[in-house]
Amino acid sequence: MKSYTRPIILVTGKNGQVGWELQRTLMPLGTIIALGRDELDLTKHDRIRDVIQRFKPEVIINAAAYTAVDKAETELDLAMKINGDAPGILASEAKKIGALLIHYSTDYVFDGCKDSAYVETDVPNPLNHYGQTKLAGEMAIQAIDCEYLVLRTTWVYAGRGQNFLMTVLRLAQEREELRMIADQLGSPTWARLIAETTAHVIRQALNEKLAGRFESGLYHLTSAGKTSWFGFAEKIVELAKAGSEGHHLLVQKIHPITTEEYPLPAIRPKNSLLSSASLIKRFDLTMPHWESVLTLCFQDVED
Template sequence: MLTGVNGQVGWELARSLMPLGEVVALNRTQCDLSRPETIPRIVQEIRPDVIVNAAAYTAVDKAEEEEELATTINGTSVGVIAEEALKLNALLIHYSTDYVFDGTKLEPYTEEDIPNPINAYGRSKLAGEKAVIQSRCDHLILRTTWVYAARGNNFLKTILRLAQERKELRIVADQYGAPTWARNIADATAHILLAVQKERQTGVGVSGTYHLCASGKTTWHGFSRAIIARASQFDIAGRIKTRSVLPIATEDYPLPAPRPKNSQMDSSSLATRFGVTMPEWHHAMALCTEEVLEAQ
């Protein structure tokens, strides 16, 4: 059972999970996490062996005004899914975010670091993590960061649009993280799921929280420059107008939701347990950029 199939990660998961078994992929109409009371019937009708929850409330700034709704979707409903997974002895894979941390640490965050979210979205995602753990179902919580894809609304697509409209861009240069392609998240999830299913057959305890994000680090400014540089190389039609990307401070671009200054997360535990090493962020960025431009 896959939720959120029309989202960035969910869309890619529908493809990546297909070789592993029958995938029942549900969109928001079919499984609406804003209505937690409807979830038990849906899960019990499908009776899945595995639930991959890629549905989420992801409007970070809007969550400051809609924290109750964000918490219902990202927290309460996730807890209901986890409780239903426990009843069926199903494995639950759930995605979380770097925004559960406050960003004050100087080094990359590890799974042992104590969460301390600084915005409503982060609080809602942490509520989901806690609900999954408290349910005692077999689970993996995969935290990722700065997700983008060739579909949906995301930073990479916004930069490509602006690059075709403006000669100069001003982008925040004092927040650090690793832009992570949804396709890499989905492919890694399939690899992890295969390994975990083998572990479960032997009775090994599988539950845990892991960081799953691209290798390397950059800033939003560095990410923007890399996107535009790759787009310019690929742009035979001369659509890219941006010639200058200026660095600015977070304070120069105020948003309703505060962002962590440091969103770097250490994914080495994932590599140790599952042998999954995520590619460098700029390699995936180049492929996704080409895919977006080809589709225009």
């Protein structure tokens, strides 16, 4: 009988927010082969096939993506190759070797017009190229029908690299006044929460596979609670002022503004809220409130 003692887990996008956390969180689960763009470029589809055939992982986690939402408006072909086509290649290779494929997607598959949190059965209607390419990736995986879990998440941040948290901290050190969008709602989600949830999900999924009762599916994975970019920025500054990490802040006031007052190339959904209820139920988890997670993340923020 097949056993999953120290499964080989292949992670793409090892230098991204989620990929970086996955390398640390997954260590007790198996042998991690984490690859960055230099080692596995998702635009090179033959290379994807070669790498998977070589390592024959039991689990493939696709944490790589084209995530430059505004740039995607002028780079649709490149974004589609990475976000739309590569997941299908990963899925067909996973199917050949019986591997479990974990793939991340986004709230940007929705148009944000719903007045409550989106559930998995809501019909996608992306507003921008990035959302279109991510939806194409989901559909490619579903069409191949390997053993997969697609996890849609939202408003991802980390205590390192480039993201909203680090941008607000930088701006708060440079300026006395900030302007932040107050009419888009979401649940800020720490990359580490995504990685740790992924580890639980993989463990259970492998046990289900062994027992012959695994079912593929698409799930929403975000922190609990909701806020706007304005509310998120206010909490970041509050925590930075309260902490002793040496953030020397100039900022005195954050002004709430509308989406229209800060035009960007890609249209964003006004409502990015995703309900994690199905994930919580299937995998017996709890999703903590975004404020308590952010407070913990602050202990890790790089100055």
